Amino acid sequence: MSIVHVLPSDVIARIAAGEVVERPASVVKELVENSLDAGATRVEVHLKEGGKAQIHIKDNGKGISREDLLVLFQRHATSKITSALDLDKVLSLGFRGEALYSVGSVAEVNIKSRAAGSADAWDMDVKGGRKSDPSPVAMAAQGTEIRVNELFFNTPARKKFLKSDASETEQVLNIFLPYTLLYPERSFLLTHNGRTLLDVAPAPAAERFARALNLEAKHILTGEGAMSAEDARLRFIMGDINIQRHRRDLQFLFVNGRPVQSRNILFHVNEMYRLIMPDGVHPAFAVFLDVPPEDVDVNVHPAKREVRIRQEARLGGFLRTQAEQILMTQGGAKVVKGAEPLFALPEQVPFNEGIAGAKIVFGPGQRSSLPEPVAREAAPLFAQFAADVAQDRQGALKDRLLRTRFIGTFACKYHLFEEGESLFVIDQHAAQERILFEKFRDQIASDSVEVQHLLTPLILKLTPQERVAFDEVQEKLRLFGFETTLLDGQAVAVHSVPVVLPSPELAVRALLADEQVAHTDHDTLARRACRASVMTGDVMQGQEAVYQLKTLMGCADPFTCPHGRPVFVELRSSFLDRQFLRTG
Ligand SMILES: Nc1ncnc2c1ncn2[C@@H]1O[C@H](COP(=O)(O)OP(=O)(O)OP(=O)(O)O)[C@@H](O)[C@H]1O
Numbered sequence: 388m389s390i391v392h393v394l395p396s397d398v399i400a401r402i403a404a405g406e407v408v409e410r411p412a413s414v415v416k417e418l419v420e421n422s423l424d425a426g427a428t429r430v431e432v433h434l435k436e437g438g439k440a441q442i443h444i445k446d447n448g449k450g451i452s453r454e455d456l457l458v459l460f461q462r463h464a465t466s467k468i469t470s471a472l473d474l475d476k477v478l479s480l481g482f483r484g485e486a487l488y489s490v491g492s493v494a495e496v497n498i499k500s501r502a503a504g505s506a507d508a509w510d511m512d513v514k515g516g517r518k519s520d521p522s523p524v525a526m527a528a529q530g531t532e533i534r535v536n537e538l539f540f541n542t543p544a545r546k547k548f549l550k551s552d553a554s555e556t557e558q559v560l561n562i563f564l565p566y567t568l569l570y571p572e573r574s575f576l577l578t579h580n581g582r583t584l585l586d587v588a589p590a591p592a593a594e595r596f597a598r599a600l601n602l603e604a605k606h607i608l609t610g611e612g613a614m615s616a617e618d619a620r621l622r623f624i625m626g627d628i629n630i631q632r633h634r635r636d637l638q639f640l641f642v643n644g645r646p647v648q649s650r651n652i653l654f655h656v657n658e659m660y661r662l663i664m665p666d667g668v669h670p671a672f673a674v675f676l677d678v679p680p681e682d683v684d685v686n687v688h689p690a691k692r693e694v695r696i697r698q699e700a701r702l703g704g705f706l707r708t709q710a711e712q713i714l715m716t717q718g719g720a721k722v723v724k725g726a727e728p729l730f731a732l733p734e735q736v737p738f739n740e741g742i743a744g745a746k747i748v749f750g751p752g753q754r755s756s757l758p759e760p761v762a763r764e765a766a767p768l769f770a771q772f773a774a775d776v777a778q779d780r781q782g783a784l785k786d787r788l789l790r791t792r793f794i795g796t797f798a799c800k801y802h803l804f805e806e807g808e809s810l811f812v813i814d815q816h817a818a819q820e821r822i823l824f825e826k827f828r829d830q831i832a833s834d835s836v837e838v839q840h841l842l843t844p845l846i847l848k849l850t851p852q853e854r855v856a857f858d859e860v861q862e863k864l865r866l867f868g869f870e871t872t873l874l875d876g877q878a879v880a881v882h883s884v885p886v887v888l889p890s891p892e893l894a895v896r897a898l899l900a901d902e903q904v905a906h907t908d909h910d911t912l913a914r915r916a917c918r919a920s921v922m923t924g925d926v927m928q929g930q931e932a933v934y935q936l937k938t939l940m941g942c943a944d945p946f947t948c949p950h951g952r953p954v955f956v957e958l959r960s961s962f963l964d965r966q967f968l969r970t971g
Pocket residue numbers: 417420421422425446448449450451459464465466467480481482483484485486487488531
């Protein structure tokens with residue numbers, strides 16, 4: 388008896404659909420692209436229950452005739468390419484004729500359309516791949532309206548895999564947003580359970596960027612450039628130093644009018660921002676790249692997320708210089724911190740690994756590693772200090788630190804203290820983070836967070852993603868001492884803040900950047916809030932530095948910041964003697 392057989396067509400369809408339709412966001416992507424390809428100047432998307440119950444899309448594009456409806460929802464039914472030759476120069480967003488077929492086999496779909504120049508409109512249902520005959524329906528204007536109900540009704544395993552409404556909605560937003568940036572001259576509306584998440588009218592590109600992401604327009608820079616040998620053109624919309632977020636969800640890349648992902652290319656732009664932004668926060672930008680169509684392969688992934696570009700490395704370098712130029716010339720000099728050489732303490736080196744990885748970091752444009760001899764010589768000194776901490780000699784170490792004399796502040800970041808033959812260098816932000824964290828953590832644990840009520844509330848404009856996160860975060864915020872109310876769906880008013888945090892705004896944003904906030908423990912959240920809050924904290928001087936050290940010594944764990952980085956390093960005078968080639 389044979390055991391090999393060809394699968395029934397509905398099973399094949401469901402398997403194929405899985406490659407295109409993973410979740411509501413992928414349906415939205417396909418339907419929005421179809422509307423845009425149809426020339427719609429207005430696209431509306433309405434979700435119910437994160438798109439799981441319904442995705443309703445409405446456009447004013449060229450519509451679909453009855454004849455075309457009859458072939459729609461079949462595999463490889465497309466109007467966009469006709470031969471393999473066209474594959475090399477695809478200019479529309481869709482081209483495979485896969486999308487509707489896939490959606491139609493895993494959901495209950497209703498489509499209504501009125502083609503341009505026709506007085507008639509038609510209505511058709513598709514369920515599990517089976518179509519009804521188109522029947523006449525009334526539609527006031529040309530365009531197409533599609534309702535996708537009960538996604539994955541026939542593939543329960545996939546349905547179970549879907550996340551919470553908020554999480555699915557956020558993924559839809561992240562798919563939807565790029566199109567609003569790509570087509571600033573068109574209108575877009577996105578709602579969830581009747582609530583507006585995004586509503587944008589035609590505007591110039593930079594203005595659209597600010598409007599769609601709810602950012603201050605005055606912090607948005609633009610620029611463009613060309614790489615003539617490659618026939619590549621480049622356009623940038625960039626947030627300046629004032630726009631810093633904890634997630635990379637405000638970073639967009641478009642290649643030949645298509646939203647794409649390319650870690651390599653985004654990496655170059657992010658690297659450039661590193662020159663002016665602290666670790667742990669990310670900038671906002673959109674890069675629009677145009678290269679000859681034959682240099683791009685858009686068919687790498689079935690869902691068209693990824694592209695491959697020839698000359699990617701060279702393009703990256705070009706992007707970097709262009710971005711740097713825009714930021715450094717338009718962004719204002721105030722952003723160029725650390726133009727003088729700074730001695731960078733071993734940021735990533737845990738105590739017990741010595742300092743082999745230490746390096747000296749120069750200002751923008753030039754980086755170099757620590758001169759060889761220092762790197763090698765330094766190891767035992769730090770190792771000794773590490774050993775003191777590790778081997779439970781904390782008490783002795785605390786005593787020594789309390790006996791130190793304050794010398795001064797270096798590079799607006801480090802406090803210098805001396806004791807005997809030792810110079811202690813204290814990272815004031817790491818120290819501050821430790822102090823705040825322990826205080827805040829204890830207050831949260833005992834449900835006694837000290838709050839300050841604000842006379843005028845602090846108003847925070849939310850990005851659409853933060854807006855979605857807010858519903859899940861609000862309760863945690865309250866627990867942490869932030870009383871908040873939502874204003875007009877776009878901004879949050881903060882009425883009270885915890886006293887311990889110096890920059891409450893940054894702390895709130897850090898909490899809003901956590902998708903899983905409902906499941907994250909309080910210590911982690913408190914740690915994050917403190918980190919965000921001191922990252923740009925004030926510079927302390929003199930007496931304050933001494934006071935800080937004393938307070939720190941009262942902490943349960945004063946030797947590392949809550950994220951595990953060292954708070955101190957100790958330099959012995961013998962170390963300096965060797966640098967000066969003093970033999971003794
Ligand atoms: N909103 C719409 N308005 C007008 N025509 C549409 C619309 N949506 C789909 N169509 C027509 O239906 C065809 C099939 O759409 P479908 O999304 O399945 O394939 P595609 O867009 O050609 O390719 P891809 O699978 O890459 O998206 C399209 O080629 C287009 O002619």
